[in-house]
Amino acid sequence: MLFIAILIGCILGAIVGINVPIISYSYSSYLAIAIIAALDSVFGGITGTLKGEFNFKVFISGFFCNSILSMLLTYLGNKLNVDIYLAAIVVFVGRMFINLTIIRKYYIDKWSEKYQEYKTRKANKIQEEQK
Amino acid sequence: MKKGKISMTITIGIVCFLLVMIIFMQFKVVRQSEETNINTMQEAELRQELANWKIKYEEAKEKYDETSETLKTYKEESTSDNQTKETLEKELENLEMALGKTNVEGEGVIITLNEKTEKELADEEEITPINAQDLIYIVNYLKDAGAEAISINGERIVNNTYIVDIVGESIIKINSKYLRTNSYEIKAIGNSSYLESSIFGKGGYVEQLNTTGINAKIERSNRVRISKYEGDFETKYMQEKELETKK
Numbered sequence: 001m002l003f004i005a006i007l008i009g010c011i012l013g014a015i016v017g018i019n020v021p022i023i024s025y026s027y028s029s030y031l032a033i034a035i036i037a038a039l040d041s042v043f044g045g046i047t048g049t050l051k052g053e054f055n056f057k058v059f060i061s062g063f064f065c066n067s068i069l070s071m072l073l074t075y076l077g078n079k080l081n082v083d084i085y086l087a088a089i090v091v092f093v094g095r096m097f098i099n100l101t102i103i104r105k106y107y108i109d110k111w112s113e114k115y116q117e118y119k120t121r122k123a124n125k126i127q128e129e130q131k
Numbered sequence: 132m133k134k135g136k137i138s139m140t141i142t143i144g145i146v147c148f149l150l151v152m153i154i155f156m157q158f159k160v161v162r163q164s165e166e167t168n169i170n171t172m173q174e175a176e177l178r179q180e181l182a183n184w185k186i187k188y189e190e191a192k193e194k195y196d197e198t199s200e201t202l203k204t205y206k207e208e209s210t211s212d213n214q215t216k217e218t219l220e221k222e223l224e225n226l227e228m229a230l231g232k233t234n235v236e237g238e239g240v241i242i243t244l245n246e247k248t249e250k251e252l253a254d255e256e257e258i259t260p261i262n263a264q265d266l267i268y269i270v271n272y273l274k275d276a277g278a279e280a281i282s283i284n285g286e287r288i289v290n291n292t293y294i295v296d297i298v299g300e301s302i303i304k305i306n307s308k309y310l311r312t313n314s315y316e317i318k319a320i321g322n323s324s325y326l327e328s329s330i331f332g333k334g335g336y337v338e339q340l341n342t343t344g345i346n347a348k349i350e351r352s353n354r355v356r357i358s359k360y361e362g363d364f365e366t367k368y369m370q371e372k373e374l375e376t377k378k
Binding site for chain 1 (some may be wrong): 139141147149151160
């Protein structure tokens with residue numbers, strides 16, 4: 001059910017995104033920073049799910065608030081002639097890497113456990129056959 | 132399925148929708164801006180662009196050559212126009228000279244008419260003042276002898292010149308100017324011997340003038356100067372029209 005919703009959302013989003021009229025280049029930096037913030041929230045959500053401490057409200061609010069806040073910061077940076085969006089990107093991408101590391105470690109642990117189990121089971125089988 | 136789970140699924144779908152939509156929009160913008168950004172172009176693209184510009188340049192050059200060619204022809208035409216203009220101007224000059232609109236100089240005669248003083252008068256001679264008739268006769272004789280330009284006391288004789296007496300006073304009106312004098316100087320350009328013989332020849336008009344108390348002298352010159360006609364050739368009533376041929 002969840003996968004179907006994600007799939008439909010992605011397909012619809014791709015169709016609409018391709019057909020929407022092109023926004024002007026000056027606004028594309030806001031869009032980019034919003035994308036980075038949203039992706040950070042998504043990875044954070046995945047990490048939370050894996051850890052078992054996923055909170056749906058926190059995820060949604062983080063998704064939207066981070067995007068909007070990063071856009072506002074970028075706007076402010078434009079006005080102040082300071083590249084604030086660089087700081088936002090550093091923070092978001094850094095967190096993304098941390099989350100990716102957590103996810104990777106989780107799956108490596110999981111799979112190595114499984115492999116260990118498989119190995120011991122096989123050894124047991126061989127032992128039983130030898131007996 | 133729980134109600135909370137449904138709403139969560141829908142929300143996640145919406146989130147996915149928004150995220151993917153924004154990502155694709157950004158892709159589009161970046162792709163479009165890359166097309167116009169020379170820094171991010173590949174070498175092949177740059178080459179293509181260069182070739183396009185070359186073609187455009189060649190086209191523009193061709194057009195330029197064509198235009199300059201036409202310009203050349205126009206210039207040539209204008210020079211030929213200049214030639215026609217020159218001939219026209221020459222023609223106009225000739226016409227103006229013939230009309231009497233220019234100062235002219237040439238071989239000719241200067242005739243002076245004076246009333247005789249009383250000492251010069253022969254017996255039983257009376258002075259009859261010079262009148263318009265005398266001048267008209269002289270002018271006509273001169274014209275008959277081939278005079279090209281005539282003036283009386285500086286008044287040029289042209290095609291619309293009239294010479295009339297103002298009745299009651301000894302005034303002659305020529306070209307709307309009043310001459311109140313007893314002596315006249317008539318200049319004429321032409322073959323001087325023809326001109327002289329036409330008036331001073333035997334049985335000429337001068338003989339007749341002498342009998343009425345007028346002295347006439349003639350002076351030949353190679354450089355008779357006659358000034359131009361000062362008036363205008365304005366026409367008010369007549370208009371140019373081709374004559375209808377009779378059937």
